[in-house]
Amino acid sequence: MSGRSTLTNRITPREPSDDDAQPIESLLAPESPPVPEDTEADLLPIEDLLAEQKYFSFESLPPFPHPLRKPFHAAYWLFELAFGVVSLFALLAFLAAIPIVNFLALGYLLDAEGRVARTGKLRYAMPLLPLAPKLGGIALGTWCWWWVVRLVSDAASDAALIAPGSGIAIAWRIFLTALTVGVSIHLVLAIARGGRLGLFFWPTPLNGVWLWKQLRRGDYADRAGNAVRDFIAALRLRHHFWLGLRGFAGAFAWLFIPTVLFAALNDTSKPGQVILTLLGGFLLVLTLSWVPFLQARFAAENRLSAMLELGKIRELFRRAPIVWFLAVVVLYALALPLYLFKLFEVPQDMGWMLTPIFIVSIYPAKILIGWAYSRAANKTRRGWLIVRWVCRLALLPLLGSYVFLLFFTPAVGAAGRAILFQHHAVLLPWPF
Structure with missing residues (x-):
């Protein structure tokens, strides 16, 4: 009986108390879960580093890897941080240039100002920084591939003007169609894998293999839907x-x-x-x-x-x-x-x-x-x-x-x- 009562006490939910309240700093930017030092993550290949991280949060940055034990991970973390800052400023500049929508830019500036005013800590000065690398990666990666398609489209148009109906013009048109389809598939796979900038320049078959493995697990649609909803909710x-x-x-x-x-x-x-x-x-x-x-x-x-x-x-x-x-x-x-x-x-x-x-x-x-x-x-x-x-x-x-x-x-x-x-x-x- 004593063992059964002990087990009952362990699983019986208790009412929350004032001791459970979290400080405002943790509500503004909750800490990421600690990463064990000796895990299989230390042995991950570089392509897994480009994919969605296990401890990624839309509210805070992932923990900084140890620069001596994992120098490549640390360098990539710093690159992503710098890219996120640039992407954040670019996003605000884009919003500020659109009438009515520019209230979003002012609201973000006030949100950052208010967080610093409440806490006095400069680390809360960029609340959307965890989201910025993804937004910037999707925008820049799509823009780069769009330019590739546009250059080929200009070449196909020139060939059609110079020699309409010729074999060269037809070949350029076929190549443009194939390139457009291939780039579209490549962009979809890169975004489906997480939307990081490096994924847009990673070989398409590797992204396709990753997506196939996720689909075989059977829960990719639910996880992707939840991630998209969390992403939009984090934009506030x-x-x-x-x-x-x-x-x-x-x-x-x-x-x-x-x-x-x-x-x-x-x-x-x-x-x-x-x-x-x-x-x-x-x-x-x-x-x-x-x-x-x-x-x-x-x-x-x-x-x-x-x-x-x-x-x-x-x-x-x-x-x-x-x-x-x-x-x-x-x-x-x-x-x-x-x-x-x-x-x-x-x-x-x-x-x-x-x-x-x-x-x-x-x-x-x-x-x-x-x-x-x-x-x-x-x-x-x-x-x-x-x-x-x-x-x-x-x-x-x-x-x-x-x-x-x-x-x-x-x-x-x-x-x-x-x-x-x-x-x-x-x-x-x-x-x-």
Whole structure:
């Protein structure tokens, strides 16, 4: 009886308690399961390295292999990390160039800023990094093979124009058809195996053998379907779009009235317009100093009402004035050169080339703002009074210079007065 009761106690489920709660860091980026040191994975051939890893997670990167025991695995891990960062910036640049869809890009920037603001850890600055290598690999691999098919298609078209109906033209057309079918099969197999970049340049028969083995197991369709659903869920498209839309609305509400006053000047001979412009410029200086941190607070707490908590933001400034001063200076120093791209009307096809510059400039500034917010939130004591006032007095002329330069952008910019309302440092990061 005692043995049976012991077994019953072992298998009886217990109610969850507060001790089972996980910290927020583990919820944001759960740790990958540990990998035993001595396993068969150390003996895997390179083609298995390109396939889906056993411990891959859509929420966190796989563990870094030991550089001495597994140097090739470690080198591939570093390559995939670098490729993922580039792919992530390319994805954000692509999203930022599309109207309405660019709220997704802003939402992702705010999500990254909010994670850093909550935790104070820079390793949470790229929440979509585990997904980026797959997205980038599928996009780049498909693009490379598309160019191969396109070159052959151009050659077949030239042959048909030069010698229509000839044997050479017919041969080129047959070759193009066979190549298109072969490339399509190759792309499907590479994506079915995991979509890593190396798989798109791996021999097609090896990918086919791998898929045949998976199909013989009988559960490939279920596992592939679950992986696709998990992949789409990890993108959190609805969350990022809603976060970006609300973050834009909150910041725009703060900036709208000062910007309207700042753009009121049409005739310098009218004192009323001059006074309104000066008042709007002064209000812009004040607003631009706290809107980035109000936005960071909103991103950290996911509450639109946080955009109205100016008193708490001012109190946080008193706790870390130097860090906040540096964060504001870096934010607008990186944002100011971007107005140079708005001095002329950007063609739609050229806009895709400019959005990466906007993302590369604004992304680090957002992360720095989030880190400064977290640093102030974790402090309980205010900074020295003299330091706080020195930072305030030093920040006012710097932001005043920024607003002064902003005043001349409608005169030389292609968008006219509309350029004053764009404020890409805290609003949408796009060049149009």
